[in-house]
Amino acid sequence: MEEPPVTAPTTTKGTPGPEKGTPSPEKGTTIGSLEVLAVVLVLLVLARGRIAGLISGAALQTWSTVFVSVLVQAVPFLVFGVVLSAVIAVFVPRGFWARALPSHPALAVPAAGVAGVILPGCECGSVPIAGSLIRRGVTPAAALAFLLAAPAINPIVLTATVIAFPGEPMMAVARGVASLVVAVAMGWLWLRVGKPEWIKLPHRPDLDDESKARAFWAACRHDIMHAGGFLVLGAAAAATINVVIPAAWLQSLAGYPVLSVIALATLAVLLSICSEADAFVAASLSQFSLTSRLVFLVVGPMVDLKLISMQTGVFGRRFAMRFAPATFVAAILVGSAFGVVLL
Template identity: 60%
Template sequence: MTRMSELRTDPQRVWIDEEGPIPPDSWGRETSSRRALPWGFAFVVILLVVGRFALTPHLTAPALQTWATVFVAICVQALPFLVFGVALSAAITAFVPASFWTRTLPGHPALAVPVAGMAGAVLPGCECASVPVASGLMARGVAPSAALAFLLASPAINPVVLIATAVAFPGQPLMVVARFGASLAVAVLVGWLWLRFGRSEWLRIPSRPQGDGPKWAQFGEAMRHDLLHAGGFLILGGLAAATLNVMVPREWLTTIAGVPWLAVLVMALLAVLLSICSEADAFVAASMTAFSPTAKLAFLVVGPMVDLKLIALQTGTFGRAFAVRFVPLTFALAVVVSALFGWLLL
């Protein structure tokens, strides 16, 4: 016969004696985790009920509703283009050999910068798409100065943006010409300046998932990597843009519009804060009738190159050391070049 002492030392086994199975003493008893589960569920329910009555008055405040609307609009507006850019970047990683870029772009970086800037006129997309694409180009061996020129030019001079600008400013073809010329000039100037003064330790080129498996598997892995990485920073930028959008009083804008140079600077700062997608910013600029055409041009040139969600994406992708140098340089050149083109053409 099986001894009871042996039974109690191994509760996980069913011991058999002549009379039948003898289960351990712990069998049939309720574990502590099962006892705690109903209490945890009840606690969550209580929190939901209390939150329903305690937070509802605050959640229905007009300012909070405006903030939520702006945040959702920024993310929903930018996410499709971010996905498009991530997909394009993943396709470059998986399907385009590195030798393609060395054959396509001029060998001298100074000549590659304007060529890469002009290539931005071919790709429809917004600033959210340009960051992962530029990152993919750098990872494939393209000179950073050329990739940065593409990053700045693509969301500002592509066909979709130019057509939207023409629709938003009917009868003003010079606005389209000024936006194209000023944006391309800024992109090329920034690329050349980075080529001359930039340092490799300032720029973190993200590593790309590489593999020897099927091309489509590499494509999926690269897309997943970039989307998870860039999506979080898009949300952070959207949160900041929505908060500042609500906090900036509209009365300030009408007061400043009468001072030409101050109006240009304010519209440039407003483009950074509002973080509107480049496919839609022309309609917002056209609605600000109190400001001069030059100030509106500054809004259109600065927005696709420097805004809060773009700063967040650039910081997360290329590093803080890059962003603290690249963003002020781009902003300053965009304001100066916009004022010059506005004075000449508008």
């Protein structure tokens, strides 16, 4: 049975309106992620003296370095994804995706996953693009397969993996195939058990009545507000984890095969490294097995703190609470299997 696309609720005049139980925009100002972020930043500036006194200079320096590095890695690809999302929303006809993808959802999922190879970006750009695809009528299962596959199987990421592991050419092959299998499996799982109400796309102003230029910039502003604010919050969480977790803990787990896989999978979530750079981090973890490092590379582009935050902002909390844990488990199982067989 074909899964219905997720669309915004409509009023009697045919324009998007608020969901039942949601206050109308005319009755008050909606507080979004951008406003919350602004308040948090102001509070941090006002309390910077007290915060600096509580945290040692070295820890604070590490925190700020990790925070800035995550943003520097992610922001260019976020902007790329937002712009491409706006192009899809404004310039691509609504019927294009119905013609480009197989009509049967079960076949559209692997087709969308393989299409991820043409996007030279990271997970930050794939989130707004997937949201725009769903708005344009693509079945959510196919859009989610694209979201997971694009950051892991595109040529830039696979080339970086080959360079990072010069003596292990199968590492890039295993990463690409395992990531595609996870993406397709999660798409099919969504077809099986996913519910349309679990995805709550934020209300976007109707773009069809605007000029192309105005609609394009409106879509860009909308996606930057909802994805960018959560990206900053995710980067802050990743920086905090880097400061809190002692490196010695990882050293003690390297000798245990199962625990090392779980440890590096968890580390991939916490570090939130961009998929273009994570292969070099994995290569530096030489005390761990190739299989555990493969799991690190499969999990990272699909589930990390900044990605979970962005998915919450774009698709809603109910979606992120279900999709991220399921993807995490699937990535560990599939990555481990391909590591044992190919490495």
